[in-house]
Amino acid sequence: MAALKYSRQRESIKEFLAARTDHPTADTVYTNLRKTFPNISLGTVYRNLSLLSDMGEIIKISTGDGADRFDGRTAPHNHFVCRQCHRVIDLNMENIDSIMDVAGKNFAGSIDHYVVNFYGVCGDCITKS
Amino acid sequence: MAALKYSRQRESIKEFLAARTDHPTADTVYTNLRKTFPNISLGTVYRNLSLLSDMGEIIKISTGDGADRFDGRTAPHNHFVCRQCHRVIDLNMENIDSIMDVAGKNFAGSIDHYVVNFYGVCGDCITKS
DNA sequence: TTCGTTGCAAATGTTTTGCACCTGA
DNA sequence: TCAGGTGCAAAACATTTGCAACGAA
Numbered sequence: 001m002a003a004l005k006y007s008r009q010r011e012s013i014k015e016f017l018a019a020r021t022d023h024p025t026a027d028t029v030y031t032n033l034r035k036t037f038p039n040i041s042l043g044t045v046y047r048n049l050s051l052l053s054d055m056g057e058i059i060k061i062s063t064g065d066g067a068d069r070f071d072g073r074t075a076p077h078n079h080f081v082c083r084q085c086h087r088v089i090d091l092n093m094e095n096i097d098s099i100m101d102v103a104g105k106n107f108a109g110s111i112d113h114y115v116v117n118f119y120g121v122c123g124d125c126i127t128k129s
Numbered sequence: 130m131a132a133l134k135y136s137r138q139r140e141s142i143k144e145f146l147a148a149r150t151d152h153p154t155a156d157t158v159y160t161n162l163r164k165t166f167p168n169i170s171l172g173t174v175y176r177n178l179s180l181l182s183d184m185g186e187i188i189k190i191s192t193g194d195g196a197d198r199f200d201g202r203t204a205p206h207n208h209f210v211c212r213q214c215h216r217v218i219d220l221n222m223e224n225i226d227s228i229m230d231v232a233g234k235n236f237a238g239s240i241d242h243y244v245v246n247f248y249g250v251c252g253d254c255i256t257k258s
Numbered sequence: 259t260t261c262g263t264t265g266c267a268a269a270t271g272t273t274t275t276g277c278a279c280c281t282g283a
Numbered sequence: 284t285c286a287g288g289t290g291c292a293a294a295a296c297a298t299t300t301g302c303a304a305c306g307a308a
Contacts, residue, residue, distance in 0.1 A: 005282055005287050026273080041290045046273060048288090064191030064244070067272060080238065093232050100247065103222050108252030109209065115193070116245045118229065123237030134262045134307055155298080170265045175298060177263095196297060 004055075010048045012036055017058050017072030023079070023088040025067040063088060063117060082122035089122060138162070138169055139177045146187050146201030152208070152217040154196040192217060192246060211251035218251060 012033055017024070024032075030045045049070055052058040059071040063081045069088055071079075078096075080089045096116070104111050141162055146153070153161075159174045178199055181187040188200040192210045198217055200208075207225075209218045225245070233240050 003283090003287075007282080007288055009289075027271095039290065041292095042272095043274075043291075044289055047275095050274095060193070062191060062193030064189070064193075064197070068193070078232065080232070080236065080240065082238065089238075091232055092235050094234070096228050096231055099225050099228065099245065102225055103207065103209070103220050103247050105223070106221050107209065109211065109218075109249055109255060111209065111247045111249040113248040114245055115248070116228065116243055118232050118240045119242040119244070120238055120240040126238060132262075132308090136263060136307085138264075168265065170267095171297095172266075172299075173264055176300095179299095 004051075007048075009033070009037060009040055009044055010051065013045065013048050014052060014057060014072070017070055020072065021090060023061055023069035023071050025069055027067065029070065061088060061117075062115075078116050078118065080118045080120070080122065082125055083119055084121050084125040087122060091118065133180075136177075138166060138173055139180065141165055142174065142177050143181060143186060143201070146199055149201065150219065152190055152198035152200050154198055156196065158199065190217060190246075191244075207245050207247065209247045209249070209251065211254055212248055213250050213254040216251060216253075220247065 013029060016029060016032060026042070026045055026049055029049065030040070030042050033040050033045065049058070049060070053060045053070070056074060059074060061069040061071055061079060063069065063079075065081060065086060071090075073090065076095075076097075078091045078093060080091050081087075082089070099116075100111050100114055103114070142158060145158060145161060155171070155174055155178055158178065159169070159171050162169050162174065178187065178189070182189045182199070185203060188203060190198040190200055190208060192198065192208075194210060194215060200219075202219065205224075205226075207220045207222060209220050210216075211218070226243075228245075229240050229243055232243070
């Protein structure tokens with residue numbers, strides 16, 4: 001049980017994510033943090049993203065389309081992935097947690113979590129076409 | 130528009146997937162196909178999995194937990210991922226396509242698809258513990 | 259003959275890790 | 284002081300790709 005110690009880098013990563021609503025990849029976090037920490041390494045970014053995500057202070061999003069993305073907004077919500085511009089957008093939708101009950105009906109295991117990603121074309125891309 | 134040509138390898142990959150209900154990774158497909166095609170290469174397996182998935186004859190599953198998995202069952206259904214044994218299990222559940230309508234309500238883009246993965250501990254792992 | 263397919267190997271992209279040094283408690 | 288954190292570089296994975304030879308139409 002490691003006693004977590006303060007680190008300016010970790011704090012900065014958390015702040016960085018909290019301040020954006022897009023969903024940056026580890027590499028984007030790295031590139032931006034270099035402005036504050038010119039010597040920070042990708043390894044450190046990955047280590048801290050992983051730590052923060054384990055602690056539930058950020059969310060890791062796997063879209064199945066390129067690198068994982070990270071979200072500083074921890075309140076439960078779902079994501080939309082644009083197939084055209086590859087952006088990941090927060091959805092402001094009614095709670096659908098009840099799908100866990102539906103899924104659990106004929107299932108022997110225990111379900112405690114789910115991840116939904118919606119796919120299609122985002123508003124901006126539709127306008128531009 | 131490439132005119133697809135028959136290939137024993139591709140046919141075999143499709144048959145292999147159709148015959149299993151677990152959800153093998155590309156590497157598992159590769160290892161097993163080597164029994165029939167001792168010289169088949171991983172590249173060929175990936176190329177064909179990608180082709181088949183584009184044609185909708187198999188489904189590619191990204192769980193965010195290790196390598197992608199492939200499913201020969203193309204009828205729409207959802208998956209459960211066991212956090213303990215990492216198995217991916219087909220769920221036999223009521224249709225929940227209506228969540229796309231819910232998601233689309235306050236959203237400017239067009240949603241045509243969604244992927245849900247449920248997480249928890251499977252029946253076998255619960256029994257063993 | 260033509261053009262998609264294959265095997266092989268090298269390259270790519272993403273993420274993890276070993277290690278010596280640094281730093282917060 | 285000392286366990287945890289960092290930077291750096293190498294390693295580990297997963298997947299893609301270039302190319303010459305092969306095979307289906």
